[in-house]
Amino acid sequence: MSMSSALNNAVTGLTTNARMAEVVSSNLSNVMTDGYGRRSVELSSVQVGGRGGGVRIDAINRFVDAGLLADRRLADASLSGQDRSATMVVRLEQAIGGPDDAAGLGARLAEFERALISASSDPASETRLASVVSRLQDVADTLQSNTKSIQSLRQEADGSIARDIDVLNAALKQVATLNADILRIKGSGDDPSALLDARQRAVDQIAKIVPIREIPRDNGTIALQTTRGTPLLESRPVEFGFQRTPTITADMTLAGGALGVITIDGDIVDAATGIGRLDGGSLGAAFALRDKTLVESQESLDLIAADLIARFQDTANDPSLTAGDLGLLTDEGGGLDLADLPGLAGRIALNPLIAPANGGNAALLRDGLNAAVPGPSGDATQLNRWIAALGAPRADVPGTAAQSASGRIASFVSEVGSTRLLAQEQLSFTSARWETLRETELADGVDTDVELQTLLQIEQAYAANAKVIQTVDFMMQRLMEL
Structure with missing residues (x-):
C-alpha cells in the first residue's frame, strides 16, 4: 500500500x-x-x-418497528378514550354522590322521610312541619344541582371535541408539511431522520384522537386513514370542522339538531352519530359522553323527579286534591307532563302553597294541600299518607319498573357506580396493554x-x-x- x-x-x-x-x-x-x-x-x-x-x-x-408502532398507536387511541371516559364518569359519581354520601340524593330523601315521621309523632308542632318543608326543599335543590352538574359535564365534553378537532387539523397539516420536507431532503441526499422523528410525533398526536393506519409511500412520504377507512391525509390533509355549542341544557340533543357534529371538508360525517367512523379514541369518547352516557344519567334523574311529582299529586295520597291539582312538588309551578320529561329534574320546585319563599303554610302538609279549613292539629293521618306514598312501588312513567322512591334513587346511584367501575376496569386493562407495548417499543429502541x-x-x-x-x-x- x-x-x-x-x-x-x-x-x-x-x-x-x-x-x-x-x-x-x-x-x-x-x-x-x-x-x-x-x-x-x-x-x-x-x-x-x-x-x-x-x-x-x-x-x-x-x-423503527412499524408493526409494533402501529399496535402502540392503536393502544394510544384506546387509552386516551378510556381515560377520558373514566375521568368523566368518576366526576359524575362525585357530583351525584354515592350511597353513603350525606349530601347525596338518597340521603336527602331519607332526611325528608325522617322529618315526616318526626312530624307525624307531633302533628301540632309548627317547627317539625317547617322541617319537613325544608327537607323537601333539599331534595328539590339536590335534583337541580345534579342536573346542573350533568349538563356542565356535557358542556365540557363538547369543549373537548372542539379542542380535539383543533389538534387534529394542526397535526395533519404538520404531517403534510413534513412529508414535503422529507421528500426534498431525501432528494438532495441529506439525512431526513430528524424530520422523520418529528413526523412520528405528529402522527402520535393524531393517533390519540382517532385510531389510524399509516400507509408508507415509495418516496418516503406517508398517507393516513382511520382504521375504519376514512382518509385523513393523501396528497393533502382533510379539514375537520366542528361548531361548539355555547350552552348545553338537558333538552338539547344530537338527534334534535341542537348540538354540533363533525364535518370533513365541509361535509357532515354522520348526522345520526355526529362522529361516524372516527370513533375509538378521545374524540369518540367525548361524543359518547356528551350524547349517550351523560344523557342517560339525566334521563334517570328526570324519571326520579317525575316519580316524586306523581306521588305527591296523586289524589289517593291527598284526598283534598282533585285531578289536575298540584302536589307537594311541581314542574316550575306546573303539573307533571310526561311528554316534557327532559330536564325535569332541573325544573322541579316546591308547591307555592308550602314554599317559605312564597309565604307558604307548612300546616297544609298536615291538613291537605287544598283543605278548605284547618284540620285537627293533632291529626297525623295526612302525614302518614305522605310517608306511605314514598314507600309505595309506582311506575307512573310507561316502560319503567315499579319501585319505591328510595328504591328508584338507589337504582340510579348504583347504575352510576356500576358505570364508573366498568370504565375503570376497562381503563386498567387498556393501560396495562399500552404499558406493555410501550416498554417493548422502548426496549427495541x-x-x-x-x-x-x-x-x-x-x-x-x-x-x-x-x-x-x-x-x-x-x-x-x-x-x-x-
Whole structure:
C-alpha cells in the first residue's frame, strides 16, 4: 500500500469515525425522547484503481418497528378514550354522590322521610312541619344541582371535541408539511431522520384522537386513514370542522339538531352519530359522553323527579286534591307532563302553597294541600299518607319498573357506580396493554450499553487512523531529510 493510499484511508476513516460518534451521541442523548428512532451508520469501502481507497458513509439508517408502532398507536387511541371516559364518569359519581354520601340524593330523601315521621309523632308542632318543608326543599335543590352538574359535564365534553378537532387539523397539516420536507431532503441526499422523528410525533398526536393506519409511500412520504377507512391525509390533509355549542341544557340533543357534529371538508360525517367512523379514541369518547352516557344519567334523574311529582299529586295520597291539582312538588309551578320529561329534574320546585319563599303554610302538609279549613292539629293521618306514598312501588312513567322512591334513587346511584367501575376496569386493562407495548417499543429502541460499546470501538478506530496519519507524516519528513 502506498503512503497516499494509507493517508487517504486514514483521513476517510477519521471523517467516518466523527460522523459515527455524532450518531451514537444522538442516540444516547435521545434515549427517552418520544418519537426518536435509533440511528446507525451504513458504510462501504471506496475502490480506487482496483485498490482500497478508504471508507464512505452510504446512509444513516433509522430503525423503527412499524408493526409494533402501529399496535402502540392503536393502544394510544384506546387509552386516551378510556381515560377520558373514566375521568368523566368518576366526576359524575362525585357530583351525584354515592350511597353513603350525606349530601347525596338518597340521603336527602331519607332526611325528608325522617322529618315526616318526626312530624307525624307531633302533628301540632309548627317547627317539625317547617322541617319537613325544608327537607323537601333539599331534595328539590339536590335534583337541580345534579342536573346542573350533568349538563356542565356535557358542556365540557363538547369543549373537548372542539379542542380535539383543533389538534387534529394542526397535526395533519404538520404531517403534510413534513412529508414535503422529507421528500426534498431525501432528494438532495441529506439525512431526513430528524424530520422523520418529528413526523412520528405528529402522527402520535393524531393517533390519540382517532385510531389510524399509516400507509408508507415509495418516496418516503406517508398517507393516513382511520382504521375504519376514512382518509385523513393523501396528497393533502382533510379539514375537520366542528361548531361548539355555547350552552348545553338537558333538552338539547344530537338527534334534535341542537348540538354540533363533525364535518370533513365541509361535509357532515354522520348526522345520526355526529362522529361516524372516527370513533375509538378521545374524540369518540367525548361524543359518547356528551350524547349517550351523560344523557342517560339525566334521563334517570328526570324519571326520579317525575316519580316524586306523581306521588305527591296523586289524589289517593291527598284526598283534598282533585285531578289536575298540584302536589307537594311541581314542574316550575306546573303539573307533571310526561311528554316534557327532559330536564325535569332541573325544573322541579316546591308547591307555592308550602314554599317559605312564597309565604307558604307548612300546616297544609298536615291538613291537605287544598283543605278548605284547618284540620285537627293533632291529626297525623295526612302525614302518614305522605310517608306511605314514598314507600309505595309506582311506575307512573310507561316502560319503567315499579319501585319505591328510595328504591328508584338507589337504582340510579348504583347504575352510576356500576358505570364508573366498568370504565375503570376497562381503563386498567387498556393501560396495562399500552404499558406493555410501550416498554417493548422502548426496549427495541436505543440500548445504552450497546451504544457505549460502539463509542469505545469508534474511539479505538479514531486513534488507529490518527496513528496512521502520524506515521505517514513521520515517514514523509524522513524522506524529505534524505
